Amino acid sequence: MSGAVFDVLSGDVNPSGKLTVTMPMVVNNQLMTKDQTPGIMDESHYTDKVSHYTEKLLVGYRWYDYHKVEPRYPFGHGLSYTSFKYDEKSLKLDGRNVSISVNNTGDLQGKEVVQMYIGFPEKSGEPPKILRGFNKVDLKSHEATTVEFTLTDRDLSIWDVETHDWALQSGDFDIFIGSSSRDIRATTKLTVKADAKQVA
Numbered sequence: 001m002s003g004a005v006f007d008v009l010s011g012d013v014n015p016s017g018k019l020t021v022t023m024p025m026v027v028n029n030q031l032m033t034k035d036q037t038p039g040i041m042d043e044s045h046y047t048d049k050v051s052h053y054t055e056k057l058l059v060g061y062r063w064y065d066y067h068k069v070e071p072r073y074p075f076g077h078g079l080s081y082t083s084f085k086y087d088e089k090s091l092k093l094d095g096r097n098v099s100i101s102v103n104n105t106g107d108l109q110g111k112e113v114v115q116m117y118i119g120f121p122e123k124s125g126e127p128p129k130i131l132r133g134f135n136k137v138d139l140k141s142h143e144a145t146t147v148e149f150t151l152t153d154r155d156l157s158i159w160d161v162e163t164h165d166w167a168l169q170s171g172d173f174d175i176f177i178g179s180s181s182r183d184i185r186a187t188t189k190l191t192v193k194a195d196a197k198q199v200a
Contacts, residue, residue: 014081016111016136018180022061023073030055030063061181062127076115076131076180082106082141086114086177086185093175093188096151100177100186104139111138114147115178118190121171124158129176156192168194 007013024030035052058066061075083106090101102114116133120126133149156173157166172191178184 011081011108014108014110015079016113018076018078018113019073020075022064022071022075022181023077025070025072029069029071057127062130065128065181071182074180074182076113076134076178077183078113078180080106080110080112082108082110084110084112084139084179086179087144088186090146091177091186091188093190096190098149098151098175098177098188099146101144101146102137102139103144104141107141109138109140111136112179115180116149117176117178117181117184118151118155119174119176120156120158121169121173123171124169126158129174129181131181151190156194168192170194 004013008015033054035054055063061071063069064071064074082104085103085105087101087103090099092099098116100114102112104110104112113134113136115131117129118132119129132151132155135147135149137145137147139145153168154166157168159165160167170193172189175188175190176184177186
């Protein structure tokens with residue numbers, strides 16, 4: 001056993017990694033077709049090696065959210081020997097600046113990756129929520145800090161296939177702050193009024 005693994009198992013080092021993928025409950029949880037997963041053995045030969053992205057924007061955690069399917073472990077999930085409290089009442093929205101207080105409520109020092117997701121107005125046709133930022137904080141036992149995010153025009157835009165450019169969207173956006181894509185600790189709303197201008 002390596003020293004690094006032993007340090008984690010013994011508690012000398014507090015793990016702080018987060019999943020960059022969604023772990024399914026069963027094999028092919030997303031019911032992917034052979035066209036979507038090229039290279040699969042089929043009757044002693046490989047199928048077409050060209051991927052067909054018929055799922056469009058519903059990739060990874062976005063598919064699970066849209067279809068309301070429970071994953072085994074969600075995108076952004078991670079374990080720790082300590083615990084973190086997100087103070088929902090401290091969540092503030094100042095223009096497009098988002099901030100929230102996070103407190104290490106356990107007895108050990110630890111790192112937490114605070115994640116910000118946004119939900120576009122329904123007319124935009126986007127998935128239920130999309131990761132738009134994350135900040136990793138290192139907190140001593142019972143220490144608190146304020147975590148901040150800033151939303152740009154690009155964050156609030158979608159790709160316009162007709163103009164081949166980014167288009168800022170108008171309407172009410174949901175702001176989700178959490179520890180994973182399924183562990184949302186605080187929410188608020190942002191209203192954007194945009195004209196037809198494109199976003200650089």
